[in-house]
Amino acid sequence: MSVFLTLAFSGVALGSIYFLAASGLSLIYGLMDILNFAHGLFMTIGAYVAWDVATHLPASWGAPVLFIIAMVASVLGGSLAAGLTEVFIIRPLYGRPISQILVTIGLDLAVVGLLLGGFGSNSLSIPVPLWLIEASHLGHVSLPNSDFVALIAGLVVLVVLEWFLRRSRYGIIIRAGVENRDMVSALGINVGRAFTLVFVIGGAMAGLAGLLYAVVFSGDLIAPTQGDSLLIFAFIVVVIGGLGSIRGSAVAALIVGLVQDYTNYYLGSHSGMAEIGNLSVVLLLAIVLEWRPRGLFQGTL
Amino acid sequence: MTSIVESQVPALHVSGLGFHAGGVQILADVDIDVPRGAFVGIIGPNGAGKTTFLNLLSGLLIPSAGAIELEGRNLAGTAPSQRSQFGLGRTFQTSSIFGALSVFENARLSAQARFGGSAKFWRRPRPLDEASVAARDALTMVGLAEMAERPSGALSHGDKRKLELAILVAAEAKILLLDEPMAGVNSEDVPMLTELIGRLHGEGRTVLMVEHHMAVVVGLADTITVFDSGRLLAMGDPQTVIANVDVQRAYLGQPL
Numbered sequence: 033m034s035v036f037l038t039l040a041f042s043g044v045a046l047g048s049i050y051f052l053a054a055s056g057l058s059l060i061y062g063l064m065d066i067l068n069f070a071h072g073l074f075m076t077i078g079a080y081v082a083w084d085v086a087t088h089l090p091a092s093w094g095a096p097v098l099f100i101i102a103m104v105a106s107v108l109g110g111s112l113a114a115g116l117t118e119v120f121i122i123r124p125l126y127g128r129p130i131s132q133i134l135v136t137i138g139l140d141l142a143v144v145g146l147l148l149g150g151f152g153s154n155s156l157s158i159p160v161p162l163w164l165i166e167a168s169h170l171g172h173v174s175l176p177n178s179d180f181v182a183l184i185a186g187l188v189v190l191v192v193l194e195w196f197l198r199r200s201r202y203g204i205i206i207r208a209g210v211e212n213r214d215m216v217s218a219l220g221i222n223v224g225r226a227f228t229l230v231f232v233i234g235g236a237m238a239g240l241a242g243l244l245y246a247v248v249f250s251g252d253l254i255a256p257t258q259g260d261s262l263l264i265f266a267f268i269v270v271v272i273g274g275l276g277s278i279r280g281s282a283v284a285a286l287i288v289g290l291v292q293d294y295t296n297y298y299l300g301s302h303s304g305m306a307e308i309g310n311l312s313v314v315l316l317l318a319i320v321l322e323w324r325p326r327g328l329f330q331g332t333l
Numbered sequence: 334m335t336s337i338v339e340s341q342v343p344a345l346h347v348s349g350l351g352f353h354a355g356g357v358q359i360l361a362d363v364d365i366d367v368p369r370g371a372f373v374g375i376i377g378p379n380g381a382g383k384t385t386f387l388n389l390l391s392g393l394l395i396p397s398a399g400a401i402e403l404e405g406r407n408l409a410g411t412a413p414s415q416r417s418q419f420g421l422g423r424t425f426q427t428s429s430i431f432g433a434l435s436v437f438e439n440a441r442l443s444a445q446a447r448f449g450g451s452a453k454f455w456r457r458p459r460p461l462d463e464a465s466v467a468a469r470d471a472l473t474m475v476g477l478a479e480m481a482e483r484p485s486g487a488l489s490h491g492d493k494r495k496l497e498l499a500i501l502v503a504a505e506a507k508i509l510l511l512d513e514p515m516a517g518v519n520s521e522d523v524p525m526l527t528e529l530i531g532r533l534h535g536e537g538r539t540v541l542m543v544e545h546h547m548a549v550v551v552g553l554a555d556t557i558t559v560f561d562s563g564r565l566l567a568m569g570d571p572q573t574v575i576a577n578v579d580v581q582r583a584y585l586g587q588p589l
């Protein structure tokens with residue numbers, strides 16, 4: 033039973049990170065009809081900026097302070113990369129969806145290549161406080177502290193994002209734009225500004241996801257291709273949840289995280305197939321698409 | 334002296350307007366002057382080019398010939414969003430509200446366009462800022478104030494039509510282009526909507542309305558134009574136009 037609960041907890045933590053990665057993708061698709069293949073790159077950049085900042089500041093500041101700064105740096109790095117991508121690369125290609133997909137794939141390949149050239153293919157280690165590597169115990173259940181961080185980050189982002197979409201003036205524009213972009217611009221509203229904004233928000237969440245994935249599931253190690261492997265699961269989450277739906281992404285991220293975690297442990301450890309969790313997620317995707325081709329929550333932001 | 338000259342500038346001046354698509358002439362040689370404060374009813378059989386005419390005015394289609402001036406300003410090359418900022422408001426045959434937004438948010442979105450996007454995107458729309466006040470006033474005007482917080486997708490058809498008008502009021506549209514506002518509306522809601530449109534006109538707005546419901550057109554319009562086969566067949570005060578033989582021929586088989 034205690035193993036079951038530990039797995040539930042880490043599944044939810046994994047789901048939180050998938051949510052961070054997927055909600056931006058979903059928002060960008062919902063508003064702009066762009067499948068953003070550079071989203072994995074924003075995750076990788078977030079992680080590398082965090083690593084760069086954390087390893088260049090004096091260690092005397094203490095690991096907890098450095099880690100908090102690293103989290104802020106990942107958010108800023110991801111959002112800056114995304115904002116620049118939107119303004120300089122996506123904007124000239126408005127109304128050309130195929131070109132947009134190709135350019136985001138190309139950008140991802142090029143920058144990942146540059147990172148490989150600059151930092152090498154070896155993983156880099158992010159300094160983290162000791163507390164983050166330890167686990168807390170609730171009775172017989174052992175709960176890794178890093179899972180708490182992922183869970184809290186996911187919850188905070190979900191609450192802030194919901195608040196922003198429901199209550200802020202741009203939230204109204206974004207929700208209306210997801211429903212009918214042309215009608216919003218016919219009202220005389222500059223939708224282009226909302227486009228840049230969803231990229232910046234999506235990039236911020238992606239950057240944080242890139243750092244947290246390394247810390248929670250990858251032994252504090254970052255690598256240039258990590259974002260791209262995370263991107264595949266983010267896309268699966270977006271499709272299961274329904275393209276354009278934030279709540280759908282949140283629910284789907286939890287389901288995918290839990291399914292992957294449980295199958296990895298219960299089936300993977302017995303069959304010796306380490307990657308069986310990934311297979312189960314793809315099967316889940318196939319089942320959901322068969323049952324609801326437009327995802328669980330399509331059409332409701 | 335200047336005020337007299339200004340008042341002579343029509344709200345809309347349309348000259349030689351034409352549109353063709355795929356080699357088919359859909360609209361040709363349309364000349365209309367719409368004085369400020371006028372109410373122009375646009376009638377004609379299906380396929381006569383009425384909606385095309387509204388689409389050319391609102392900028393959704395680019396004319397193949399001719400020119401449109403809005404209060405003396407040539408509209409060539411301006412986007413629909415710019416035209417709505419110049420005071421041109423448009424409704425559609427099918428509903429043009431955002432069903433996922435609340436009634437208030439629909440009106441507020443429209444008012445936001447007028448007051449410009451604040452760079453402070455995170456700011457909560459405060460209940461007392463200009464755009465919110467404009468939105469609430471518009472909802473009160475059309476009688477939807479009490480439904481402000483409801484999801485607009487759940488409104489009755491008649492209430493959706495009211496909301497579309499509130500959206501134009503909130504945007505401070507001076508010239509309303511209404512495309513079949515009675516389409517799909519319950520017959521018991523028709524008098525209420527007719528009264529509302531009359532009130533919007535009475536407050537000084539210029540209205541161009543495409544409508545099949547003749548009693549509504551005759552009751553509201555001071556000028557009726559008849560389109561047939563992409564041309565302006567007749568134009569004049571309601572009684573004269575309805576008595577016109579050509580008009581009756583164009584409408585043959587359709588009740589006038």
